[in-house]
Amino acid sequence: MQVRGGLRFILLSEIVFPFLLLILGVLLGLFQVLARAGILKTSHFLGIEYYQGLTLHGAINAIVFTTFVIVAFCNAIVMYSLQRSLKPGIQWVSWVLMVGGTLMAAFAMLTGRATVLYTFYPPLIAHWTFYVGVVLLVVGSLVPFFLDWIPNYLAWRKENPDTRMPLPVLGAFVTFTLWFLIIIPVAIEILFQLLPLSLGWVEEINPLLARTLFWFFGHPLVYFWLLPAYMMLYSILPKLVGGKLYSDPAARLAFMLFLLFSIPVGLHHQFTEGGLTAGWKLWHAFLTFMVAVPSFITAFTVAASMEYGARQQGGSGLFGWWRKLPYFSTQGDQWMFAYFLSGLLLFLFGGITGIVNASYNMNLAVHNTSWVVGHFHTTVGGLVTLSFLAISLYMLGTLRGTDVKFKGLALSAPYLWLIGMLIFEVAMSIAAFYGFPRRTNAGLNYMDPTSIHYRPDWVLYSYLSALGGILAVLGFVAYMVSFLGTLFAKPVREPTVEFPMASAYHDNDVPLYSNMRPWLAGALVLIVISYSSPLYDATVRGITAKSPAYNERFPVPLKQIQMQTRAEAEKR
Ligand code: HAS
Numbered sequence: 211m212q213v214r215g216g217l218r219f220i221l222l223s224e225i226v227f228p229f230l231l232l233i234l235g236v237l238l239g240l241f242q243v244l245a246r247a248g249i250l251k252t253s254h255f256l257g258i259e260y261y262q263g264l265t266l267h268g269a270i271n272a273i274v275f276t277t278f279v280i281v282a283f284c285n286a287i288v289m290y291s292l293q294r295s296l297k298p299g300i301q302w303v304s305w306v307l308m309v310g311g312t313l314m315a316a317f318a319m320l321t322g323r324a325t326v327l328y329t330f331y332p333p334l335i336a337h338w339t340f341y342v343g344v345v346l347l348v349v350g351s352l353v354p355f356f357l358d359w360i361p362n363y364l365a366w367r368k369e370n371p372d373t374r375m376p377l378p379v380l381g382a383f384v385t386f387t388l389w390f391l392i393i394i395p396v397a398i399e400i401l402f403q404l405l406p407l408s409l410g411w412v413e414e415i416n417p418l419l420a421r422t423l424f425w426f427f428g429h430p431l432v433y434f435w436l437l438p439a440y441m442m443l444y445s446i447l448p449k450l451v452g453g454k455l456y457s458d459p460a461a462r463l464a465f466m467l468f469l470l471f472s473i474p475v476g477l478h479h480q481f482t483e484g485g486l487t488a489g490w491k492l493w494h495a496f497l498t499f500m501v502a503v504p505s506f507i508t509a510f511t512v513a514a515s516m517e518y519g520a521r522q523q524g525g526s527g528l529f530g531w532w533r534k535l536p537y538f539s540t541q542g543d544q545w546m547f548a549y550f551l552s553g554l555l556l557f558l559f560g561g562i563t564g565i566v567n568a569s570y571n572m573n574l575a576v577h578n579t580s581w582v583v584g585h586f587h588t589t590v591g592g593l594v595t596l597s598f599l600a601i602s603l604y605m606l607g608t609l610r611g612t613d614v615k616f617k618g619l620a621l622s623a624p625y626l627w628l629i630g631m632l633i634f635e636v637a638m639s640i641a642a643f644y645g646f647p648r649r650t651n652a653g654l655n656y657m658d659p660t661s662i663h664y665r666p667d668w669v670l671y672s673y674l675s676a677l678g679g680i681l682a683v684l685g686f687v688a689y690m691v692s693f694l695g696t697l698f699a700k701p702v703r704e705p706t707v708e709f710p711m712a713s714a715y716h717d718n719d720v721p722l723y724s725n726m727r728p729w730l731a732g733a734l735v736l737i738v739i740s741y742s743s744p745l746y747d748a749t750v751r752g753i754t755a756k757s758p759a760y761n762e763r764f765p766v767p768l769k770q771i772q773m774q775t776r777a778e779a780e781k782r
Contacts, residue, residue, distance in 0.1 A: 211290055213609065213707045216298045220305050221707070222609045224282035225602045227309065228275040229693060231316075235270035236686050238263040243634070243679030246650070247672035248657025260651045261325050268328030269319060272435075272590055274312050274347070279598040280438045281308070281351050284382040286605060286707045287441065288359045291376040292366045300357045307350025315343030327649070329424060330404065332417045338408045341400045348393055355386035375724050377461055378711075381441035383726065384465040389434050391473060391733070396427035418485045418752030422744055425476030433472040433501075435590055439597040440464065443512050443550060448712035450547045451535055453519020458714035460511045462723035464504035469729045471501040474740030481573045485751040490744050491570060497740065498568035505561060512554065518715055540617040543710050548621050549600035552628035556592030559635050560585060578649075580675075581642035584635040592631055596624050599689055604709075606696050611705040615695030619688040626685030634678030641671035 213221065241255035241263055253260045281304070289296050317339055318324035324336035363379060375383075403415040403423075444461040448454050455461060477494035480486055517531055525531030536544040537551070563585040566572050576582065607614045614620060638646070644667045646652070655663040657672060722728070 211293060211295075211707045213289075213295075213705055217296055217301060218609060218705055220298070220301045221282055221286055221605070223305070223309075224278050224285070225606055225609075226697065227312075228270075228278035229602060231270045231312075232275045233690065235267050235275065236683060238267040239271070240679055240683045242267060243676050245653045246657075247676040248653035248669075249673075249676055251653055251658070253651060253654060258320075259322065259325065261327070262319065262322055264649065265325050265327050266319050269315065271595070272328055273344075274315075276435045276590070276594065276598065277347060277351050278308065279602055280385070280434070281354060282605065283438055283441075283598075283601050284359070284385065285354055287378045287445075287709060288362065288382050290707050290709055291378045291711075292362055294362045294366060296354070296362070297358050300353060303357075304350045304353035307346045307353065309350075311343045311346025311348075311350060313343070314339045314346065318343065329428065331424070332404065332407065332415055332420050335404070335408050338405060341405045341408060345397065345400060348397075352386065352390060352393070355383075355390070359383070359386075374719055377455075377458060377714075378441050378445050380462060380724060380726075381437060381444070381465055384469050385434060385437040385441075387726065387730065388430055388437070388469060388472060391737075392427045392430045392434070395423040399423035399427075416749065416752035418483065419745070419748040421480060421483065422476070422486070422748040425479040426473070426741060427476075429476045429479060429498075430472045432590060433468050435594045437465065437468060439553065439594050440508055442597050442601060443508065443554075444515075445711050446546070446709060447512065447550045448515040448519055449710040450544050450550070451516050451519030452523050453515055453521075453712065454715040455712045456511050456514035456518055456714075457716040459716065459718060459720045459723050460507055461714075462720070464507045464511070466723060466726070466729040467504040467507070468501070469726065470733050470736065471497055471503075473733060474736045475501055477744060478568050478570075478573070481570055482577050485753070486744055486747055490740070490747075493740060495568055495570045497736070499565070502561065502565060502568075505557075509554075509561075515712070515715075538621060540621055543604060545614065545617050545621045546600045546604060549596045549624040552624040553593035553596035555628060556588040556596070556631055556635075559632070560589035560592055563635075563639065564589065576642055578647060579642035580638040580646040580648055580671075583648045584638035584642070587631055587638075588635050596627060599623070603689070603693055603696060606693065608706050608708055610696070610699070611701035611703045612696055612699040613702065614692065615699050616692040620692035623685040623689035623692070626688065627682045628685075630678045630681030630683075630685060632678070633681065634675045637671040637674035637678060641668055641675070644668060644671075646671065 238255070238258065241250065241258075242260070244250040245252065245255070245260060255263060258266065285296060285301070315324070318337045319340065324330075324340035326334040326336045326340070330336060330340075359379075359382065363375070363383075399420050403420050406412045407415050440461075444455055448456075475494050475498045477486060477491045478498045481491050481495075516535060517525075520531035520534035523534040525534035535551070536547045539545070539547065563581065566576060567582065567585060603614055603620060644665075646665075646668050650656075652665075652668065652672065655661045656665045656668055658664060659666075
């Protein structure tokens with residue numbers, strides 16, 4: 211489908227803009243891993259303080275990059291699947307809100323006014339531009355869903371009354387329905403707690419309530435990232451291996467189960483939090499196991515799709531068909547296979563560590579340790595990042611009308627990332643058993659043999675994690691060369707919006723799996739059951755701490771920390 215003018219610019223910039231920010235996000239990740247290992251003995255990098263960098267790393271990589279790519283991908287795949295153009299006016303509104311919001315939040319973080327990490331827990335308080343920026347980004351991301359895709363779908367439905375909703379459209383609709391629902395609690399937290407505190411309108415807020423509202427949003431957020439990756443695994447991956455999606459109904463069921471179970475699970479982030487009842491924490495733990503079920507279905511469906519494709523290419527035997535998968539092929543779009551496969555392999559680790567996290571008692575052993583860092587670098591930093599990098603590069607080529615340049619480098623990137631992240635994950639997981647914390651700039655004390663805090667048992671693992679980080683960054687550099695080469699290559703054909711889409715092997719229609727209404731109703735009931743009591747408890751039992759609002763004169767975090775670091779260095 212051809213695409214021109216403003217619409218093409220919007221889709222392209224929704225990929226290029228976050229990619230440019232991602233370069234900073236990845237660099238800051240490298241700084242963190244080197245600083246944590248004590249290889250860089252500093253609390254600053256490029257003038258950015260450690261926790262400020264950690265905030266930028268999390269916010270750019272996990273929030274900004276993902277949101278932009280999800281909007282760009284869903285915009286394009288809804289347009290392609292329905293074969294109906296998007297409305298440039300609506301898309302401009304969304305674009306202005308998203309880019310404007312990101313720039314506001316970036317201003318706050320880069321000037322040291324929002325060193326609050328990506329979870330922005332009170333009493334850490336940011337400048338108001340950070341919160342308003344986040345709200346604008348999020349609202350902007352919802353605009354296409356409500357004002358463009360839904361009207362487009364309804365028009366398509368009129369013309370195609372007997373056709374099933376295309377699978378990618380269903381995936382996009384489930385993803386954004388989920389997104390809309392979870393934005394409500396975090397919007398309440400920001401608008402009624404954090405923003406008034408930041409502006410100095412109130413002097414105290416309830417941190418327990420704030421955290422409960424945050425995780426109401428924060429865990430389902432990960433499925434907002436994951437579902438577009440699953441859309442790619444179901445629609446594109448089978449085509450790359452020369453086969454078909456093994457089961458269309460199984461894919462639809464997986465999406466619906468995410469809608470049902472992914473929201474009422476947030477208390478699994480608060481197992482150690484006082485003020486919330488143990489029984490409700492256990493209930494959320496059970497529901498968390500339920501939300502793993504659609505991922506198990508996906509593991510089966512995707513593996514079966516790959517097997518079917520490989521057998522079509524002549525593969526045989528119990529495992530012999532593995533030889534027929536296009537691991538190193540640069541033909542056509544097959545280079546993308548390496549990204550999906552590497553992501554899937556990482557997600558095996560992400561899944562196992564996630565189940566450990568969710569197990570109420572085992573969580574107590576790993577909470578706030580480097581285990582959690584390993585977990586999310588194989589989930590959002592694994593399957594999600596790799597599939598988003600693949601689709602960004604692919605869409606860059608089609609939207610510019612160029613071939614993907616330096617395909618060899620593009621192909622090496624996911625494997626370097628895979629090896630790096632595996633080393634990182636295993637090192638972080640083992641280190642956690644010795645109590646290695648998450649978030650701390652351990653290099654300044656625990657990795658320093660002259661410090662009384664020195665922990666020799668952590669050194670090997672933090673060095674290994676640094677090695678893993680360096681390999682992953684090398685993979686990103688390879689990707690970057692290919693991305694920039696494609697960005698500046700001479701167009702050789704008309705710009706298009708198109709995707710290599712697979713048909714389904716089992717394609718029977720199960721109406722329940724295409725009708726979102728009963729699943730949405732079920733989800734709302736589960737949310738009310740699971741959150742009424744915890745929210746009540748948090749409201750009445752939450753400790754209302756005196757949290758000073760942000761003030762232009764006090765504190766100036768960056769300056770203060772620079773002075774402290776200088777004093778510490780002088781003492782040493
Ligand atoms: Fe998580 C913490 C539990 C999935 C991200 N998670 C986090 C944090 C992040 C994150 C960012 O219960 C840190 C938040 C913070 O700042 O504090 N998580 C889970 C569970 C799952 C899970 C049960 N997480 C994700 C995904 C994420 C993500 C997905 C991002 C995209 N997580 C937790 C818990 C915590 C947590 C606790 C709090 C910990 C604490 O104490 O602070 C499940 O959804 C996972 C299910 C996944 C599977 C894997 C299926 C495997 C597949 C691959 C198959 C491979 C194939 C390849 C087919 C069951 C699909 C075969 C190859 C061939 C060649 C054939």
